[in-house]
Amino acid sequence: MSNNEVIFILNGLVETCERGERGFRSAAESVRNSEFRRLFNVFAQQRAQFISELQAEIHRLCGEARKTGGPQASAPNTIPFSRPSSPEARDEAAIIAECQREEEAAVNDYQEALKADLPLDVQYVVKRQYMDIKDAYDRIRILQRAA
Numbered sequence: 001m002s003n004n005e006v007i008f009i010l011n012g013l014v015e016t017c018e019r020g021e022r023g024f025r026s027a028a029e030s031v032r033n034s035e036f037r038r039l040f041n042v043f044a045q046q047r048a049q050f051i052s053e054l055q056a057e058i059h060r061l062c063g064e065a066r067k068t069g070g071p072q073a074s075a076p077n078t079i080p081f082s083r084p085s086s087p088e089a090r091d092e093a094a095i096i097a098e099c100q101r102e103e104e105a106a107v108n109d110y111q112e113a114l115k116a117d118l119p120l121d122v123q124y125v126v127k128r129q130y131m132d133i134k135d136a137y138d139r140i141r142i143l144q145r146a147a
Contacts, residue, residue, distance in 0.1 A: 007063035021047035
């Protein structure tokens, strides 16, 4: 696998993590439950750390991380969590369900990346992040059942 192909895959994961970070930050601002808020903030910080790690790998491979972070960084038809304006929109179960959908997409993105023939050092970083994202997904599924 060429460096350019690896860099392309890593840039895709950066976008995945940026969507997750924005979504978790928005979710944390939207829920009333302090425990949920804390957890969502932890996941947002984790995604920010993942972005830094992925960008470091991209630079190590002599690539450039794509410029992301603006509204165009969102996947088509993906709307980052918005601050709810009505009591119905503040439904924590709905917010958790949206987090669950986003994490499921992230799990799938990482699984696809791990199917590629990544160099072992890159694969290690991606696999470690995947395990943490899978853990977050499982924790959110538990929250969903409790909500």
